[in-house]
Structure formats: structure tokens, C-alpha cells
Amino acid sequence: MATSERKARELRQREEMLLDTALEMLEKDGFATMTMDKLARRSEYSKGTIYNHFASKEDLLTALCLRGFDIQLQLYRSTRDFEGTSREKMLALYYGYYLYARQHPTLFMCVLSGQSPNVIEKTSPERIAMRRQKEREVAAICDRVVAEALVNGDIPADRERIVGELTFANWAIAFGTTALLLAAEQAYSIARLDQTSSLLTNAGLVMDGIGWHPLSDSWDYRQSWSRIQSFFGA
Amino acid sequence: MATSERKARELRQREEMLLDTALEMLEKDGFATMTMDKLARRSEYSKGTIYNHFASKEDLLTALCLRGFDIQLQLYRSTRDFEGTSREKMLALYYGYYLYARQHPTLFMCVLSGQSPNVIEKTSPERIAMRRQKEREVAAICDRVVAEALVNGDIPADRERIVGELTFANWAIAFGTTALLLAAEQAYSIARLDQTSSLLTNAGLVMDGIGWHPLSDSWDYRQSWSRIQSFFGA
DNA sequence: CGAAAAACTTGACGATTAGTCATTTAAATT
DNA sequence: AATTTAAATGACTAATCGTCAAGTTTTTCG
Numbered sequence: 001m002a003t004s005e006r007k008a009r010e011l012r013q014r015e016e017m018l019l020d021t022a023l024e025m026l027e028k029d030g031f032a033t034m035t036m037d038k039l040a041r042r043s044e045y046s047k048g049t050i051y052n053h054f055a056s057k058e059d060l061l062t063a064l065c066l067r068g069f070d071i072q073l074q075l076y077r078s079t080r081d082f083e084g085t086s087r088e089k090m091l092a093l094y095y096g097y098y099l100y101a102r103q104h105p106t107l108f109m110c111v112l113s114g115q116s117p118n119v120i121e122k123t124s125p126e127r128i129a130m131r132r133q134k135e136r137e138v139a140a141i142c143d144r145v146v147a148e149a150l151v152n153g154d155i156p157a158d159r160e161r162i163v164g165e166l167t168f169a170n171w172a173i174a175f176g177t178t179a180l181l182l183a184a185e186q187a188y189s190i191a192r193l194d195q196t197s198s199l200l201t202n203a204g205l206v207m208d209g210i211g212w213h214p215l216s217d218s219w220d221y222r223q224s225w226s227r228i229q230s231f232f233g234a
Numbered sequence: 235m236a237t238s239e240r241k242a243r244e245l246r247q248r249e250e251m252l253l254d255t256a257l258e259m260l261e262k263d264g265f266a267t268m269t270m271d272k273l274a275r276r277s278e279y280s281k282g283t284i285y286n287h288f289a290s291k292e293d294l295l296t297a298l299c300l301r302g303f304d305i306q307l308q309l310y311r312s313t314r315d316f317e318g319t320s321r322e323k324m325l326a327l328y329y330g331y332y333l334y335a336r337q338h339p340t341l342f343m344c345v346l347s348g349q350s351p352n353v354i355e356k357t358s359p360e361r362i363a364m365r366r367q368k369e370r371e372v373a374a375i376c377d378r379v380v381a382e383a384l385v386n387g388d389i390p391a392d393r394e395r396i397v398g399e400l401t402f403a404n405w406a407i408a409f410g411t412t413a414l415l416l417a418a419e420q421a422y423s424i425a426r427l428d429q430t431s432s433l434l435t436n437a438g439l440v441m442d443g444i445g446w447h448p449l450s451d452s453w454d455y456r457q458s459w460s461r462i463q464s465f466f467g468a
Numbered sequence: 469c470g471a472a473a474a475a476c477t478t479g480a481c482g483a484t485t486a487g488t489c490a491t492t493t494a495a496a497t498t
Numbered sequence: 499a500a501t502t503t504a505a506a507t508g509a510c511t512a513a514t515c516g517t518c519a520a521g522t523t524t525t526t527c528g
Contacts, residue, residue, distance in 0.1 A: 007475090007524095030352050035514065046478045051516070113347065115417040118264045159451075168414075169436045173403075176410020180402075183349040202403045202440075209439030217393075241495095241504095269485060280507045281487080291486065 015053050018043055019063055026106045031061065058122035062131060065114040068107035069134035072100045076141045082231055086149035087212045088224050093142060094174050094203045095228045098196060101178045108182065142167040154213045166210060173206045174199070200225050249287050252277055253297055260340045265295065265347075292356035296365060299348040302341035303368035306334045310375045316465055320383035321446045322458050327376060328408050328437045329462045332430060335412045342416065376401040388447045400444060407440045408433070434459050
């Protein structure tokens, strides 16, 4: 059945194209003003066809969330080649997260609002499952860095520390800082330079709090930060 | 002109009533399903009258944000009478924030989504100003606790530390932790006990990272946490 | 190849929704 | 009591999501 395979591939390609278009509209005008009718018009397919791909507007939103996770994952995975201490590797993840949020603020917000019950209810079970899968993949990458640090002894094992707990703490400060800065930037207007600086500061506080060596008073993390920046820049 | 005063008072009362009703509907069904028509029907006023109070649905959303800030502020202010170290006082603010998010998850989310450009654009300038004002009040309460700690010497002054920076770090971890837990609770189902425990942990990490004395290895913050809990419970 | 069957596409349509505004109703003033 | 002022109303418009019967294309198979 070569034909059916080709069909499936074409469907997948069109779905990507639809998501490209939706993303474009989204990046330009936000989610509220992106309508299914406009998407139909711009993609040159009918609304019915679009509803063959997405069960609802919320299902489309979740499909975009998946893209968000993919971007995040790609950035995270690219840090594999980054050389440095375990703490620097974690810092690279922070920076990747920041880049993702900066370059795709709308997707970043989608991932957040896509968690609300109202969206989940109207999303197809398949996509919900995919979302969970990707979330797990993201968490796994952070877990790996934390686990390495625990094995190395970079994080002291004297207090009973669970990997998931430490990952969560880093995730929470990264998310909290990024989300607040992003929101503030949109609402008021905060300089971009202050943003990465705040993130570095907050990341440092949590990792110092964990006791993740080398601590910030015995290492120049501003320099690490620059190194990470040029790593991603290259 | 006693009559016009009475008029103004009646208007204000009705507005509160409308917000009560909207909040009820919101807590039950979420923002998307709360419609102005339904609000009109349930409040037994016409749509036109409702639009005399709120310039748009987004304006109503912002009015609800203001309520959220009021609840948060009330909880924060109530910690004035809480006796303890400066770090315990900050911890009490964390707990107040948690209570606010727990008891009014929808308002909590409103405050977040109410920052989006799309909402702000459609909100009346007066309410935007009120929102900013309340944000400042919340920040001021945190700032006061941080400033006290700096004066006390509970936070070491050796590194140059700015009050706003430290407030922001605490805010970011409190917000990040709470928002992620809340979202996870709604999407999957996470026990409530783990939630306050995570918040205590994360708060501890940041404050240890700041070097906020007494550090967590020389103080039992679980006990402080219980004390705060019963303080709010009373 | 050609006809029947299966799969897919389409856009008009129904049901809702945000927001407006001419009309009606109530209140205040003189 | 008449006039003026202010406020409430809900029918109406435009826009939106999602559906589905009718039409079109593609595949299958004798």
C-alpha cells in the first residue's frame, strides 16, 4: 500500500503547513484574534479540511504547544555538546529556556494556557498523550544534569535530595522568572539586558541554595553566561 | 447633592454584585464559558447596563484581577501581626500567596492572563492604573520585609544587593512554584500536601541562596511553616 | 480502461457571542 | 405637573466556532 503511505505523508505535510500558517498569524496578532476562518482563508483550504486535522481550536492550540516543546527540546538537546561543570550545564538549560521564551513568546504562553482544563477538555486524547510525552522528555534532560551533579558530588548528598525535587526547583525559578519578565515586558517595557541578568541572578540563588558547586562566590558565572551565549550564538 | 452621592454608591454596589456573580460563574466554569449574556441573565440586568459598568469583557476580567490583588493584599497585610524573624515573615508571605492561589485559582490565573496585551488593550485606562497601583502595593509589602532583613543584617550586605532584586527573586520562585503546581493539579492530579511542601522547599532554596539568616540548616522551617499555617487558620 | 466505491473537500448554515444604539422608562428638577 | 436629564433595555450587527449534506477527487477492481 504505497499510495496510502504517500497519502499519510501528504496529510502530515499539510498539517505542518497549517501549523506554520497558524503560528505566523499567532506571532503577529496573538491567539484570540487568530480565527479558524482566517486560517482557512490564508492556508487556501476550507474550514472543513482544517477541522479534519484539528478537532477544535483548542486542539490546534495544543498542537502548537507540541511545537513549543519541540523547540525547547531542540535547544536543550543542543547543549549536549556544551563543555563545562554540571552547574554550567544546568545554566545552559536556563539559557535555552530563555531563548525559547524570547524567540517564541506566544508559544511559551500557549504552553502555559494550554494546561487549563478548558483547553484540555477540547483536545484530542492523542495530542494530550503527546504533550505528556514531550513534557517527560524535557524533564528527563534536566533530571540527567541533576543526577550527574549528584553522582559527581557537585550537589552535596548530606541532606536527602531527590532528583525530581531539585529539577522542579530549577524549573520553577526558570519558569517564574521568565514568565514574569515576559509579561512585564509586554505590559510595560523592560529592557532585554536586564532580563538575562535577572535570570542569571535567580538561577544562581537557587543553585547556591541547593549547594550546587562551584558556588557563585567561587566562580564567575557571568563569564559562564557569556560563554553559553556565544555557544548558542554559534 | 445627596442624591448623586447615593446614586454613585448604588452604582458601586451593583458593580460589586456583578463582579460577585461573574466570579461565581468563573469559579464554576472558567473564563471562556462565562459570557456577557449569561451574566446579564443571571444578574437580572440587561447587557446594556453591564456595558455601562465594563467597557468590554476584558475590562471585566481586569476588574476581577483587581479583586485578586485585593485578596492577596488582605492576606499579606494580615501578616503584619505575625511575630518572627524577618525570614519567617517572608515565609508567611509565601504562605499567603499560596492561600490566595488555592482559594481562588481562577482569579490567580486571571491576574496572569490579564497581563496579555490583548486584555490590556481592551481595558479602560482607569482600571489599568488601578492594577498598577495594586501591583505596587503588593511589591511594597515584600520590599519592606526584605529591607528590614537588610537593616537587621539577616541578609548579608557583603555582595551588593538591591531590595527590588531580592523581592523579584522571591516573587519569581513563589509564582513559578505556585503556578506550575496549580496547573499540574488541574491537568493531572497532584496531592495538595505535596504542594505546600514543595513551596516550602523552593522558598528555602532561594532564601538560603540569598544567605538569608537563619539558614535552613540551623532552623526548623517546617515548624515555622506549621506556625504560619495555624496563624492563618486562626 | 471504466464504473463503482471509498475517501476527501467544500462552503453554506445553525448556534453563540461581543458589543452598539435607538427607544423606552425612570428620576430629578423647576 | 411639566420638563429636562439620566439610565436601562433588548433587538440588532458582525464575527466566530463547529457541522454536515452535497460535491469532487482518488482508489479499487472487474
